[in-house]
């Protein structure tokens with residue numbers, strides 16, 4: 294990465310050694326890796342997201358939220374295509390009164406005058422209070438976090454960095470909204486915003502179903518080799534007890550889950566099995582019938598070389614499509630997730646599934662707005678103030 298070569302030593306260290314550098318006591322300083330999303334933090338963020346969505350229903354609640362971070366400004370530096378992540382971060386900022394600005398194309402910035410990326414980022418930190426970034430370079434946001442830490446040590450201005458998608462590697466805030474959706478599906482909590490708990494209704498029909506993400510089977514289908522969202526979500530889920538993961542991918546070296554990741558998941562106690570079709574069986578029963586939560590993904594064609602494109606053109610993708618017949622084998626409560634976009638040509642989830650009550654992907658994307666707002670509240674250390682205004686909102 295040239296200009297960030299001085300961070301090579303930091304980059305090469307094992308992940309667990311790095312993580313403390315992105316923390317400030319019990320709070321995140323930067324969000325770079327999905328591994329930073331611990332169960333405790335997820336629970337805190339879930340509660341805040343529930344409060345924010347509840348308050349947003351009324352004009353009074355909206356006005357109170359809009360005041361919460363009205364003194365903050367955010368830079369959205371998105372030089373890799375994005376629809377949902379960009380817009381939901383922008384909407385999250387708007388909910389909290391944070392002013393936003395954006396750079397989506399370096400052709401419109403001084404990078405065309407040979408300004409280094411490091412200088413650009415430091416300039417953003419002069420004008421803004423948080424930098425939310427997505428680039429094709431996997432380690433870029435991590436390097437920016439080191440740059441900010443270095444500035445802080447020199448007692449210069451430093452701001453939080455949020456990784457909003459890094460190359461084919463990591464997408465921690467997608468894992469955050471996926472987890473929020475999973476937690477909302479499998480929770481006992483009677484939040485103040487809803488009069489009933491869907492989970493308790495579920496438990497009446499499935500007494501063996503336990504609350505929370507633990508003791509469940511997650512089926513991931515599609516491109517595990519380049520799909521950063523599946524890997525980030527699997528990393529977060531591996532922190533919970535007795536989790537089983539089924540990875541269903543075409544049998545191609547680029548698309549299967551990498552060995553190192555499977556070894557890491559197994560070392561954490563996850564039971565992992567790999568398959569080449571959604572119709573596969575495990576222990577004599579269809580894998581779909583054993584699934585508590587289905588995570589569909591698209592084939593990430595933008596990462597294909599010409600040779601891989603030609604090879605993938607020969608592969609029959611029909612075993613990786615969620616047809617209505619396959620959906621009928623899934624458990625009646627199993628949420629169907631997809632990080633989106635779905636591939637309208639391949640059709641891994643045909644639109645005929647959209648009306649299925651288990652199809653959560655549009656709600657999942659909306660959840661991203663609430664939980665990203667909660668993340669901003671957390672990063673700006675405004676959780677107590679949020680509780681306070683939530684209390685007033687209820688009086």
Ligand code: ASP
Nearest residue numbers: 458464522591632633634
């Ligand atoms: N939107 C997700 C991402 O940015 C998923 C995808 O593109 O397939 O990784």
